Amino acid sequence: MGIKGGKEDVTVRQTTYYNYCPVTVIVATEVRGCYSSVIIGLGLGRRFVISWSYSSHFSFVEWVILLSVEDCYWVENRSVTIRVTWIGESQHSEIFALMDPYQAVQMNERTTHGDRTNTKIYEPVTGALACFRRMNKTHQIGCSSKLTGNVGVLHLVDSDDALNWVSRDGPHSPYIVLVYADRFVNRTTMIQLRDSGRVSGVLLLNSKTLKLDAFSEENTCPNRGYGLYTDPKDPRYCEPWNSKGNGLLYEEWDFPIFYVTDPTQVESLTGCFSHFNEPVNGTARDWPLCAAQLQSHMLAAVDSETCIRRENVFSLQPSRICDPMGGRNVWGSLFARSQQQPYSNNSVIVIGARLDSSSMFDQLTPGADSAVTALVAFLETIRHLTSVKNDLLASKTIENVYFMLFSGEAFDYIGSSRIVFDMKSNRFPFSISDSTTSQPAILKLENIKYFIEFNQVALKGKIPPYYVHSLNADGFFTEIQNQGQKIDRPLKFEQVKIEKDNKNSQGLPPSSVHSFVTHRDDLPGVVITNHNSSYRNMFHNSIYDSASAINYEYSEAHNLDVQGKIATLSATVARTIVSLANLPSEEIINSIVPDVDYVDELLHCYLEAGNCLTFQHMIGHDQLPSDPFPTYVGVYNNLNPLAILTQNLLSTYQGVKVSKDLKECKRNYDNQTVEYVWINETCYETTVNWSLALSPAFETDGRISWSEWNSGMYSTWTESVWQKFTVRIFLKPSRTHEILTIVFGALVCLLSFIVIGWVSKKSDVIFPSRPDGIC
């Protein structure tokens, strides 16, 4: 029994030979004599990041993530061996693989050994990312296709004439529109396409040569109506923080939208269009025309309440239709402090950042400035603090430093509202239980001295400073400015300037601090960002918020500006906190110096390479995907690899190495103040842990918690379940041609009946009976 992270070959016995590899991988656990299994994964050469974990019903918590299923090969036509790659550990589970006849049928449609008629007609467009449906309490947003897919004639819209052709003049409606990002970002174009009623799908094409100044699918005022400013009459209700936002993410589209990333696929699409469909001198071409079929059928509709209700209504086949969004909040504290020493008021510093960002398309949420830069600044600050934590123990003003990473902030503060909800019910970090001997001291909102948040901290160049948006926290600002001036500048880098946002009329930018200040008016809260009034990030919460958008280059000696600024900022904040601890000696503060190389390495891991060395050490093997991990929060019952990796990273900062071997390095149920984690062949004793980031409007099993649901204070976002995403192109004949084909076929069928009927009537004439005796 047991799965350990890494590569494993699993063999399946099978007697029927297929010329493809329809294998399903199952991870199963024996719990008290029964198998509880989860089916994961499909066949040949496809890569899945699918995750699974136990609920809190079971007495152990383990997790496994299947990274890839590859190398499917037949051995003597009798058995199939597949190679699976995992990260994670499970001591109580086993991997099985089954031949899946249903998948066999599906693979049949996809085989490229072109004997099938199917492959002669359709050409699949691979690597297309779909826009999918999400819902909240009152609306549905996003895209969906019909159950059988949406079909339309391709047309490239790269000029106003083409736009009018599609929405008004062209005779071959419905159309599937091909569009590049420069037109897509224009909100009026997309709305016009939708309202014309002649569009049955949109394909956004990736272009390497196109350089956009701004592209943000998010609203101009993110998370409107949640947090501090919930009254629409309040002028701060919808400040245009994200001035470049076009809000396309929050629109309801009645057709599917896909993003085609692969340049060769883009060429085949535009080539097909220009060869068959492009109008000549303003006149339409004749059939057959190049058409496409887009399939992205969403099972859920209307709004979250309806779809959860429909899941629970009695029916023959209970099925999942939608899932509440959420994930994991990762938190930890500098010192382990038991309940015997409760915190006094205003004695704990809390440092926070968000883990997630969003975008319109599935699997593509790089979130470079929206999430990663703040996350890296956060990690680096914690690393500095944990390196001097033994000295900080002596402080009389600060009793502990908590650090928290929130998941789901882009969707109305899912993670932070949940943590504050737990704090208010005196359940943070753990609810009081009599059976556990030692528990960490309960953290309440009153105990918080300062809440410090990092939010979008990518900066480049001499002039711009970092801004501190604060509420009731002038003391902090003076101190951080003080430290900012004293800190030694890393060679060649400009001083990091820190200024106060003096436009109090605008209020605080959308950030996790809202969740905290809403429930405690006088909480001193601080948000450190790179912008003053409107975002500096032109690609907030979008598919183009990547390393190049923030001018980040890994290890380029002449271009370490972004890294240098973040490193200096982190060191400054760490020094500020140490100086707030009022320690007798200045030495400790001076020992904290910016480490540009380490920040560079972290940024590289989160923005460019999921298989970087740091992550490999966290996981314990090198089988990681080379693409960066997406920062999207996903649904609450699906594990987020980013949260796990970051939790392990924090454990190595805060944790102490202890000499236990793998078997002993397990949670001690009597002592909840520390966790034991096995990372990179060592056992760490650490306070770092995770908690469920599910909006309080939902119960822990996904049902609605009506008191919180109706309060309107908590996020109600859910994500629809879907079955498959496919895009394929083919040549479509005219309607007459199609009808003629069917009629002709029917006639042939009828004719065959008549002929056979006549032959059988006259059979004794046509086939003379054979005289006996002749062989």
Place this chain on the structure above:
Amino acid sequence: MYLCRWYYLAGFLFLPFLWAINSFWFYHEAFKKPPFQEQKDIKTYVIRSAIGASIWFIGLLAWIITFQINRSSWGELGDQLSFVIPTGRA
């Protein structure tokens, strides 16, 4: 005649299709054949069955049309009355 009567009576147990069958099956006996002793009774049963079946038919038609049109706007009631809820739309 015995059968016709039996079907007529059984149709009162919410079995309108039985009435429809009854009226079709015995239509020939009741109206087309030359008169015989029991034909009058059969005629009454056939006519009554036909009337009953058509009342049911109109009632069911009205209900089906209302339900199909209004199911989505009835929200929770509509979902609880449905056996198979279509995916992806209201």
